[in-house]
Amino acid sequence: MKKSLMMTTVLAGIALGASTVAAMAGALMDRINAGESIRIGFANEVPWAYPGEGNAPLGFVNAYVLGVLGEMGYDNIEPVVTDWGGLIPGLQANRFDMITGGMYILNSRCENVTFSEPMAKVSDAFIVQTGNPEGISTYTDFVAKNATMVTGAGFNTIEAAMKEGVPEAQIMQVPGPTEILAAVKAGRAAAGAVTFFTAQELARNSGGEIEVTDPGALPEWTQNWVGIGFRHDDTDFVAAFNEAQAKYLGSDAMLASVAEYGYDAKVLPGDETTEWVCANR
Structure with a gap:
């Protein structure tokens, strides 16, 4: 009787342990263990x-x-x-x-x-003409230099710039990245504000006319x-x-x-x- 009870307890313990392992494994490990992708x-x-x-x-x-x-x-x-x-x-x-x-x-x-x-x-960043002639690296630089920033209509960079004190009159809004790039290349804006990776993509397609500023220069709260x-x-x-x-x-x-x-x-x-x-x- 005692032996039977002991075996029952051991088996129950094994079953509990197995179910605990299964619960810990999760659906992804189940797939991997089954040879699935x-x-x-x-x-x-x-x-x-x-x-x-x-x-x-x-x-x-x-x-x-x-x-x-x-x-x-x-x-x-x-x-x-x-x-x-x-x-x-x-x-x-x-x-x-x-x-x-x-x-x-x-x-x-x-x-x-x-x-x-x-x-x-990841942060915002600016595209600027190669050599960054107006020295833009932060939103507050637009205020100090009375410079124009170009960005896309509805982009988060509009709110970010205004939070940093950039007057709305100094923010040029255009439809999207193609127009942002054109405005900076033509000198109609000192810099274009976009996400860092969008900036990188635009610079790569600029024929060497555009470079990207350091996103680390921007405030911590703009980074994700x-x-x-x-x-x-x-x-x-x-x-x-x-x-x-x-x-x-x-x-x-x-x-x-x-x-x-x-x-x-x-x-x-x-x-x-x-x-x-x-x-x-």
């Missing part, structure tokens, strides 16, 4: 993450994630392309396993997504951190991903893989943790 979800956001021929995962976030997964020993990757608004719902609905679209870590998103540790710190998004129940995989990321982030191999998309050492995320970013953005 890791599905990465992204939208069409150049140069962050976008589809190439046959939905090939292009962009610096995709290149980065493929590098981290490679460090972990995973190469069975399946791209899933959706619109930006479908990224978080698609992750939650198990249509893919991680978001590689270049998503800012925000408090409101942290409620629905478990983010990796940051892989980039980018993470890779996972389901909350995949925390075991996130921990392993973060461990591999810590070794890969900033390495020569990593920087070489993303250089063509404009990511360089200035975009490395620094020491802030996802916990801090979730609480402060």
Whole structure:
């Protein structure tokens, strides 16, 4: 009787342990253990993450994630392309396993997504004529130099500039990046305000006439951190991903893989943790 009771207790303990391991494993590890692909979800956001021929995962976030997964020993990757608004719902609905679209870590998103540790710190930046003849590197420089800033209608940079004291009369609003580039090249504006990666893309297409200012010169509150998004129940995989990321982030191999998309050492995320970013953005 005692032996039977002991065996029952042991078996119950084994079953409980097995169920605990299963619960900790999460849907993504279940897929990996079953030999299925890791599905990465992204939208069409150049140069962050976008589809190439046959939905090939292009962009610096995709290149980065493929590098981290490679460090972990995973190469069975399946791209899933959706619109930006479908990224978080698609992750939650198990249509893919991680978001590689270049998503800012925000408090409101942290409620629905478990983010990796940051892989980039992104700010606004300015495009200026090569040599930066008017010496623009911050929003307050427009005030001090009575200079004109050009940006896109509806862009966040309008609000940011006005918060820094730039008079509305000194802010030229145009339809988008093409017109911003044209205004700076023609000298109708001292600088164009856009996101850092948009600035990089415009400079690359300017024939050497345009350069990009250092985004680190702008106020801390204009900067955001980018993470890779996972389901909350995949925390075991996130921990392993973060461990591999810590070794890969900033390495020569990593920087070489993303250089063509404009990511360089200035975009490395620094020491802030996802916990801090979730609480402060």
